[in-house]
Amino acid sequence: MTLMKPGDSLTRVVILGSTGSIGRNGLDVIEHDAGKRLRAWGLSGHRSRETLLAQCRAHRPRFVAVTDPDSARAIREDLRGLDLDILEGRDGIIRMVQDPATDRVLSAIVGVAGLEGTWAALEAGKTVALANKESLVVAGPLVMELAGRRGGRLLPVDSEHSAIFQALRSGEHAEVKRVILTSSGGPFRGRSRRELQSVTPDEALRHPTWKMGPKITIDSATLMNKALEVIEARWLFGLEPDQVEVVIHPESVVHSMVEFVDGSVIAQLSPPDMRLPIQYALTYPDRVPCPGPRVDLTKALALHFEPPDRDTFPCLDLGFEVMSRGGTAGAALNAANEAAVARFLGSEIGFLDIPRACRAAIDHHTFDPSPSLDQLWKVDAAARLEVQRWQP
Numbered sequence: 001m002t003l004m005k006p007g008d009s010l011t012r013v014v015i016l017g018s019t020g021s022i023g024r025n026g027l028d029v030i031e032h033d034a035g036k037r038l039r040a041w042g043l044s045g046h047r048s049r050e051t052l053l054a055q056c057r058a059h060r061p062r063f064v065a066v067t068d069p070d071s072a073r074a075i076r077e078d079l080r081g082l083d084l085d086i087l088e089g090r091d092g093i094i095r096m097v098q099d100p101a102t103d104r105v106l107s108a109i110v111g112v113a114g115l116e117g118t119w120a121a122l123e124a125g126k127t128v129a130l131a132n133k134e135s136l137v138v139a140g141p142l143v144m145e146l147a148g149r150r151g152g153r154l155l156p157v158d159s160e161h162s163a164i165f166q167a168l169r170s171g172e173h174a175e176v177k178r179v180i181l182t183s184s185g186g187p188f189r190g191r192s193r194r195e196l197q198s199v200t201p202d203e204a205l206r207h208p209t210w211k212m213g214p215k216i217t218i219d220s221a222t223l224m225n226k227a228l229e230v231i232e233a234r235w236l237f238g239l240e241p242d243q244v245e246v247v248i249h250p251e252s253v254v255h256s257m258v259e260f261v262d263g264s265v266i267a268q269l270s271p272p273d274m275r276l277p278i279q280y281a282l283t284y285p286d287r288v289p290c291p292g293p294r295v296d297l298t299k300a301l302a303l304h305f306e307p308p309d310r311d312t313f314p315c316l317d318l319g320f321e322v323m324s325r326g327g328t329a330g331a332a333l334n335a336a337n338e339a340a341v342a343r344f345l346g347s348e349i350g351f352l353d354i355p356r357a358c359r360a361a362i363d364h365h366t367f368d369p370s371p372s373l374d375q376l377w378k379v380d381a382a383a384r385l386e387v388q389r390w391q392p
């Protein structure tokens with residue numbers, strides 16, 4: 001373990017989406033960094049102006065970028081007197097992540113809106129702590145190719161992928177039999193399809209183990225989150241489709257596992273708290289004390305594992321299908337899901353309509369096995385429109 005002393009080299013961190021759940025946890029990690037090795041170099045927010053303002057006052061970053069035009073106008077006035085560069089829109093994000101002094105970028109904007117920041121950071125050869133799984137779901141092969149070509153690096157923030165990343169240090173890539181992603185099962189684990197017909201957004205937003213933003217919380221209830229993670233894992237770790245599996249683990253203590261060819265299974269355990277995987281992605285390859293809770297094995301601790309109910313939660317099969325197909329399928333699934341979740345949260349469609357609308361968008365899109373980035377944006381727009389018009 002390396003503990004940095006004050007005065008040792010600093011890691012300047014740009015947090016894209018600092019006002020969200022991951023962003024706020026990232027700032028908490030920086031605030032509690034005992035070695036003072038991490039500094040908030042740039043922050044970005046969209047509409048949560050008050051939160052962004054408070055973060056700027058507390059962390060005094062070099063840059064702040066505001067992506068929503070109305071908020072950007074208003075915040076200029078609010079931030080008068082603070083010594084920082086106020087940037088706007090996507091150009092602001094690009095300026096901040098490509099700044100020569102930026103060392104790491106925590107990519108934590110929600111949805112495909114996060115892809116541009118991930119892309120710009122990798123283009124500049126930066127190390128990206130990736131929370132925005134949508135970047136890899138939509139454009140996995142292109143993003144990985146870009147990282148390799150420009151000397152950038154992706155470090156996982158998703159707790160499952162962080163667990164796999166840590167477990168993979170136990171062996172060589174050729175020695176990996178499969179990775180096993182765990183899922184809490186969400187708030188509706190054990191319910192039947194009939195019971196799920198009438199669940200409300202409020203019920204779906206009550207996650208049993210994790211506190212997260214609204215979109216990923218709904219994704220966790222449908223198991224679409226696990227579907228997106230399956231796709232993310234394939235591209236991030238360079239796996240074959242038959243090397244990725246999912247198991248339900250309601251306690252959310254084992255964050256995922258890697259099985260090696262000899263039958264050894266290496267797991268990573270910690271309480272469900274995102275600060276640990278965020279911190280590991282910011283300090284990697286070093287491990288330093290973390291502000292989050294620890295697993296207490298002196299107290300009774302039962303860990304359960306069961307197979308997922310794929311009939312009740314068909315999003316999971318959509319994820320496995322899209323992972324195997326690659327190409328434009330990820331962009332179609334992701335956009336369809338974002339649009340369907342928005343309609344569900346607006347009470348326009350039911351919970352079980354989310355996978356139905358996604359199925360329709362995937363089936364109707366024109367599949368291309370090796371698309372360009374431009375093509376992926378077009379597929380995204382078409383799938384979104386299709387789901388906005390889709391009728392149950």
Ligand SMILES: NC(=O)c1ccc[n+]([C@@H]2O[C@H](COP(=O)([O-])OP(=O)(O)OC[C@H]3O[C@@H](n4cnc5c(N)ncnc54)[C@H](OP(=O)(O)O)[C@@H]3O)[C@@H](O)[C@H]2O)c1
Pocket residue numbers: 016017018019020021022023044045046047048049067107108109110111113114131132133134157158159210211212213214215216274
């Ligand atoms: N939360 C978790 O525990 C968790 C765990 C693993 C992975 N992730 C992933 O991390 C990402 C963020 O999740 P979250 O739960 O932190 O989401 P969240 O709480 O909803 O925060 C989303 C962030 O994105 C910003 N944002 C929203 N729309 C934007 C747009 N069009 N352009 C630019 N910025 C925009 C928001 O800004 P304003 O608030 O200022 O509007 C906020 O800062 C997602 O990809 C999610 O899948 C999250």
